[in-house]
Amino acid sequence: MSDSSKRKPLVAEKRSSTKTGAKGGRGKARPRKSARRRKTPVRRGGVLGLFERMIRWILRLIWKITWRIGFAAAVVLGLAVGYFYTTLPDVTELLDGRARGSVTLLDRDGRVFAWRGDQFGGVVTTQTVSPHLKHAIIATEDKRFYRHFGVSPRGIASAVRINLSEGRGPLSGHGGSTITQQVAKLLCLGEPFDVTSGQTEQEYETACRRGTLSRKAKEAVYAMAMEAKYSKDDILNIYMNRTFLGAGARGFEAAAQRYFGKSAANVDPAEAAMLAGLLVAPTRFAPTNDLDRSQRRAATILRLMNEQGYLTDAQTAQAQASPAQLSDAAEAEAGGYFADWVIASGPEFFTRDTTEDVIIKTTLDQRIQKAAEDGLAYIFDEKVREGSKAQAAIVVMSADGAVRAMVGGRKTKVSGAFNRATQALRQTGSAFKPFIYAAALDLGYSPNDTVQDAPLTINIPGSGPWSPSNYTNRYYGQVTLTRALQDSLNIPAVKVSESVGRDKVRRVASQFGIESDLAAGPALALGASESTLIEMTGAYAGILNGGSAVTPYGLIELRLLGDDQPLMGTGGGIGERVIQEDAARQLIYMMEKVVSEGTGSRARLGDREVAGKTGTTQAARDAWFIGFSADYVTGVWMGYDDNTPLTGVTGGGLPAEIWRETMVRTHQGVPVSPLPMIRPTDGGAVRGGGGDRLVGPAPRGGGAGGIIESLLRDILGGGGGGGGGSNAPAPRQGDR
Template sequence: MALYNGRQNPASRNINRRQGKSPLKIFLVTASIIGGIGLLALAGYLFFLYNSLPRVDRLADYKPPIVSQVFGDDGSLVGEFYLERRIVVPVDKIPRQLIQAFVAAEDANFYQHKGLDYVGILRAAVKNLLSLSKKEGASTITQQVAKSMLLTPEKKFSRKFKEAILAKRMEERLSKDEILYIYLNQIYLGAGSYGVQVAAETYFGKNVDQLNLAEMAMLAGLPKAPNYYSPIKHLDRAKERQAYVLDRMVKEGYITQAEAEHARAMPIVIKSMKTVNSDQSAYFLEHIRIQLEEKYGMDKLYKEGLRIYTTMDGAMQKAAYEAVVTGLKNVDKRQGFRGPLRYLAETEVDDFCRKVEDGIDTASLKEGSTYQGVVTAVNPAKGEATVRVGDRTGILSRKNMAWAGKLQLVNSWGKQEGKGKFLPLGSVVLVSVITPDVNKAGAVLALDQEPEAQAAVVSIDPRTGAVRAMVGGYDFHKSQFNRAIQARRNPGSAFKPLIYAAALDKGLTPATIFDDSPVEYDSGQEKAWRPKNYDNIYRGNVTMREALTNSINVVSVKILEQIGVDYAIDYAKKLGITSPLAANLTLALGSSSLTPLELTSAYAVFASGGYRTTPYFITKVEDSDGKVLEETAPPVIPVMTNNSSATVVDGDGATAPAQAPAPAAGSERGPAAVPVISPETAYIITNLMESVVTSGTGQRARALGRPVAGKTGTTNDMKDAWFIGYVPQLVTGVWVGYDQERSLGAGGSGGQAAAPIWTEFMKQAVARLPVKNFTAPSDITFATIDPQTGKLARDGAPGAIVEGFAAGTEPKSYDSDAPAADDAQ
């Protein structure tokens, strides 16, 4: 560049001017080019978004995922399958005030804007700028629907563009009511509730059209933060948010100030309409869920609102679950207290309790429920401890932990060393609630302990095969293994009735005499096999009835030896046993593993009068339009009624009419009911098992106060405990044991561990059923016999009993070879 007297040469300035290279012009040109490129890029991006976004046309035919409902045999709701718990209701069924409450709280300009609320956006931007944080959002209801229905939940700036475009499209194609219909059925409102109908049921136990203004305002306050404002967990926060919604409704002119004040003063009653207890029916529901998913696929089951009708009796299912929980705790407590779950330092208590509180979804501790608590104070003199459960406290007195033995309450933190059992500060223990807390304090608690043993219960209607209740373990959430249908365990003496029934069909009778004395068999090994009686008592000559009543092992083996192992195996298969069976004499003692469902179903043959039915769980499946997809018609089994053709042989050999039932005329069987043994055999084995209950190993079942037949089972070292029993209308099997086989310890026999669970369940299960006797078919003959000899006994003979026989198998002679006086005449 040329200089002239220290300044730029004028000629050079003229040259630059002519070439148009002013710095300002260069900046402007460059900025224009960059801006143009940016605008083109933005336009291209928006064009791309506009054409790549999902279509909103399908929203006009809104069909969200809806709940598939499961019903019991009485039509009551017993379970649900869903991805999102939602029940869709038309907009005209939603109260207008509820709609207004949501609009006032979430999008006051909803009826004025066209998808985007520009005034709201500006207001939110100013507030957020002034607070230097995101205090307020500006999404309209239309944008929320777009995000929920058509977009992913990603938090990116680009999603806001997508929301805006889709919101505009929706406003062009849908009416305001159509948008509200989608929004109010789609929105998540906490506690697993999607849509206003399910939320109304969950929080207030009502249908949406039954809500009052106070409840409507509380629901409308939930979208902002459903868990934070949950009326179940945080009623105080929920009422604060309710007040905000009511004020907004007043401001928007939807209600008057007086109406708002009245609603604010109304008491809120939290009461769930939801009658489904997923814990008590989990194993039953999981079993049918697997079947349905395999048959119909996941989408149909979880999204299309199937109506599934089952054989479950809701009351029986509840009773089975409660009996298992109570029974296993009793079994476990007999083994003693295993000590605190863990020990906390004082500084760890608050964090631990906050986590516990997050899992409590009720306003107060629920009576009968079990929680983890921390010992925060002890009073050794009074023998009580203060236990903190979440943000609530309760008292654990000496009498409510007496089962644990002599626990030493220690007023110091951490695990204690030394002999004895200690309960120091910081001990985390399981407690059950005897009396709930008031204002989060003063609950009465009892020391509890989660059982290590497991149990299974399955209950079947023997006339149809319908499974009325099934529990597969103590806690489905911790173990989905269904022990009722998946666990194969040795049944022990519970298998004996199958052997005895086979013997009856081989010509043996309840009066057949066997020698109960020690015996040994060649085992093919160095030592011979010597079956032993459970009580190590040998009784000499006994009848078959006495042998089963007292569960005599030696006699059972001798019976199997007499009828043949192969015959017994074939007989068991005829009763429905499908598991492999040991082809040796140990089969008589229940050495082959079976499932509880399998063995209970075999007993059902006896209870039904000789008919084998296939256990089933589902009676009908309908789609959301009511179209039947499948249906199972239960079989019909003949009903026994009184029949005067049966006979009784009296003490002197004369015959007389007996009040014995027979099949009802005109009855017929369904295709699933197959006669596999004679009615006479079914009746006699039932009658033998009645003796097990009245005077044998199953006497705990006498508490039912009605005719009961059943059999206990206990395996070596008490690794498995069983009780299978029935009344004419219901047969139930119970198994108790550890998953990893080991002894149940003291009180672990079938009569002590399984029979109490069976009895507790059956008390509830049969409460609504009429008391019935086991009725004898027409070809049963009753005779007075001497149980010492198995022969006929004369009237007045000491110890004589009346025994039932299949006609023609009753004894023909008396104890003495000499003819009776009446016979000589």
């Protein structure tokens, strides 16, 4: 029996002690993993070791400093973003940020022809604008707009690289700004414009666009706050509504209306590209300034849209083959002088300094406006030497004073320019003479009354003798008043003025609308006084309408955008009677003779009756022709701004031809109507007694004329009929 109690317990062999036997056992057992120790790095000695330790210490120090600074900066940035976040208003309050309102001017048919102020066509959103426009904006300004957090480090780095390569400072030129950063600039980083600060809006906007490093940093923080507050579409909506796009247009709806006459919802790819192309430089690329340049810029935008997948190759080719064109109103830029005049004549708080959007309906007729511009251009192109700096102005109005066209200078597509039709005070010359004869006819004189055209000297108290002469330096003896006006004779005009009384002449002229100071001496009769073209044209309109004064006007009604009821109506029209109606009709007859037989023959319009008067001032510094048909009154002035004398020009020359070219175009399609005139042979033409009244020497046998001649001698101090007296220089304002 085996002794089991002495058996040794079965114990696994210690692998660690097992040795390789003859039969090829396992070698030494591997040490357990748990017993494995981390290897202690071997430190190098010497200089290399010291250098290595120093590098490691520096790196550890930099890391400790960096993560602490980074953490602190992140906290500060977060606080700054949070602060701006709390200051941002609701997005709807940011869509229209104009400090000023706008004025839209409509012609007599209700069509837009001009804009003033900051135009805002209405709010647009990413959902309401044309998709082409949205894509054009993103392709042009910020192709990663929907992927960044408000700031694009890649874009900034690229912009800095380009600026440095072009020799500019890192922040000068290309900015690398995202759309969000551009919106931050448009909002001026939350600093509103203060109208009481004394700063202009332009100065305010310039300050908002400063490119300093601190400004850029604040702009980036503000942009990130906007990204946190608003959606991407909200930010794009602000951008589309607030950005300036040239020609007074704020926002893409106003720009689409301004340039294409359509809503931003309806623009095609070519139009969308042209609008987006304005963002980089709205004034430079405005199609109203240079359409070709704007179209070339749009072609670049179309290529970007194609490269980024917004347009197919076929769409791109079609848009480039058919570039965007201006609307008729934008292309015409009609009535710039007229628009400025209407704005200046309206109440300031609804026109020049309006904070509202105002609609003004006017009297302008765009067809007549084009007729005036084309007539002026034709004469200067065909009959004025190249390089001449002579200027001209035109006013066309109806007999009630409603202005239908206005040209204030040779350059017609303007805004805010000097308007020679309304602002230039010039001597009127013989264009003033109709008011002398109007006063005489109103007192009972007849067109067939006669006056002696002979040398004349008048003693002027304090000045001595004054001897006027005719333009031709010739004298024609006994002439009718009609002949005197027809040939623009100076001596008869002075005699009639002195006979009826200068006060009467001044009263008639001023009641007809000539508001400028009128000369006190006998030179009044020769147009020594100054006036504006619009005043003179309005005064002639009073003759055409039968002798009642008119106030020239261009405004029909003014209302606020969205309102149906006007705030104000017409500010002009026919006023009080100045002379009797039959006197006015006799004067029209006399003025018709000026054109049909006298100095204004170049103004004839074929079988259409017209009447008018030429005017040339001392040394031909001013040349006028003002006249009318049965339908329209037109005034033309020509001269130099610096009063340089014209060479070879009188009122019966180039001004009459400009008048004719304007009126021929104005009357196209207008039925021929006779002038409302009374000829001397017509019944009732002569009032206050039988026969013609004589202002010159009495006929044989005496008569009423002798009494008037006697009175005239008393008025003229004995020099009325003689050629004696002073040889002092005399005005020669008569016309030939």
